Amino acid sequence: MKRRDMILVVDDTPDTLGFLTEAIEQADLTVLVAIDGESALELLDQITPDLILMDAVMPGLDGFETCRRLKQIPHLSHLPVIFMTGLSETEHVVKGLEAGGVDYVTKPIVVDELIARIRVHLTNARVAYGARAALDATGRFLLATDGEGRLLWCTPQAERLLAGLMPGADGCRPPLAATLAQGLTRLRQAPAGSAEPFALELPDGDAVRRLEFTYLSPANPDEYLFRLSEPTAGRQEAILRDALGLTAREAEVLLWTANGKPNRDIGEILGISPRTVNKHLEQVFAKLGVENRASAAALAIRTLAARA
Numbered sequence: 689m690k691r692r693d694m695i696l697v698v699d700d701t702p703d704t705l706g707f708l709t710e711a712i713e714q715a716d717l718t719v720l721v722a723i724d725g726e727s728a729l730e731l732l733d734q735i736t737p738d739l740i741l742m743d744a745v746m747p748g749l750d751g752f753e754t755c756r757r758l759k760q761i762p763h764l765s766h767l768p769v770i771f772m773t774g775l776s777e778t779e780h781v782v783k784g785l786e787a788g789g790v791d792y793v794t795k796p797i798v799v800d801e802l803i804a805r806i807r808v809h810l811t812n813a814r815v816a817y818g819a820r821a822a823l824d825a826t827g828r829f830l831l832a833t834d835g836e837g838r839l840l841w842c843t844p845q846a847e848r849l850l851a852g853l854m855p856g857a858d859g860c861r862p863p864l865a866a867t868l869a870q871g872l873t874r875l876r877q878a879p880a881g882s883a884e885p886f887a888l889e890l891p892d893g894d895a896v897r898r899l900e901f902t903y904l905s906p907a908n909p910d911e912y913l914f915r916l917s918e919p920t921a922g923r924q925e926a927i928l929r930d931a932l933g934l935t936a937r938e939a940e941v942l943l944w945t946a947n948g949k950p951n952r953d954i955g956e957i958l959g960i961s962p963r964t965v966n967k968h969l970e971q972v973f974a975k976l977g978v979e980n981r982a983s984a985a986a987l988a989i990r991t992l993a994a995r996a
Contacts (some may be wrong), residue, residue, distance in 0.1 A: 693810050694735075696720045696754030698728045699743040704795075708741065709861035711799045716808070726746065729757060732764055739810055741802075744784060744792075746771035752787040762847065765840050769810040772797065794856060829916040832907050836870030837876075845914045850985065864890065875903050876912050885917075892950040926993055931991050933975055941968040945981050 695707050695717050708868070709719045720737055722728035726749050728740075740758075744751040751771060758764045771784040771792040784792050789810055792804055828847065831842035842850060871886040885900040904913040931940035937958075944954045944996075951962040969981065978984050 690717060692718045693739070694718045694720060696722065696728065696731065696737040696740045698722045698725065698740065698746075700724055700746045701743070704743070704772075705733075708797070711803070712741075712806075715803045715806075723847065724749065725754030725757075728754055732758060732761075733763075737767065739806060740767055740769045741806070741913075742769050742771050742789070744771045744780065752783055754949065755784075755787040762839060762841050766813065768813045769837055770805060770809065782823065805949040806872075830904075830913060831916060832870050832913050833869070833950050835873075835912070837873040839865075839869075840911055849916055849918060864888070872901060872903075872914060873915075875901060878903075900973050927992060928988055934972060938968050938972050938975070941965055942972050942984060942988050944970065945972075946985040946992075948985075954995065967996070 693703040695712050697719060699705050700723050702901045705721055706930060712719045723733050724746055742751040742755060746763050748842060753771050768790045769788060771789045772793060772795060774795040781792055791805055829846045832840045833845045834840055868888055875886040885902045888899045904915055907913045927944050928942055929932060929936055941957055951965040952967045955962045972984055976984055976987055
């Protein structure tokens with residue numbers, strides 16, 4: 689059975705909600721409803737729709753601010769938002785686009801035009817999200833920012849390294865996030881080939897973690913791609929190599945095995961074939977005097993814990 693695209697409609701007027709729900713369902717789309725901005729954000733904590741149809745003017749948290757807040761949440765920032773408004777003045781249109789909207793329709797709404805716009809933006813979002821999902825699947829440490837250095841999205845691997853720098857549910861960013869935004873903007877604007885990676889040091893208990901960022905290229909209009917690395921990431925491999933008498937490659941394979949990765953994933957991460965990974969593991973088992981990957985992983989974890 690084909691999955692139906694899900695549209696979240698945010699509007700405080702019951703008549704408008706009823707009209708839009710019927711029209712969208714007749715277009716073979718699934719409808720979710722929220723009556724204000726706060727309710728919409730609460731709903732988005734539980735489920736992620738494919739597109740949001742947002743009333744611009746609502747009591748309490750209006751549509752513009754609601755859109756700004758959800759765009760600051762990395763896993764929701766890709767959602768297309770179409771604004772609905774009876775305000776056709778240019779400043780309100782601009783305000784909606786600056787808040788992160790991709791389009792707007794004016795009331796009274798023409799159903800055929802609305803459905804056509806929804807389908808166009810669903811297709812565009814699916815293409816963009818598919819490209820991003822492909823990056824996620826490669827295990828790359830990548831992130832994208834807007835022109836002011838604000839984080840738009842990052843792969844899951846980069847998100848783990850950036851823990852603590854993400855905007856909270858209230859949209860607030862920790863102080864280091866501002867430093868990161870400024871540094872990435874300067875890095876992007878530097879002459880090609882002349883910029884050293886931008887480095888950011890993060891407190892980590894009694895130690896300090898150093899993250900390095902390299903600018904890659906524009907990804908889309910007002911979207912810029914960076915690669916993230918942690919130069920100290922080789923410390924654990926060095927511990928396993930020296931403590932257990934392994935080669936550098938064997939230590940890398942053992943570390944990823946201890947992290948629960950199967951041979952295929954380890955091969956993709958290290959740029960070698962799964963068969964080569966298996967040959968390295970055979971050597972690791974022989975050197976450690978163990979018979980299987982579970983025992984090797986347990987020994988690796990104990991070794992790293994003893995050196996922590």
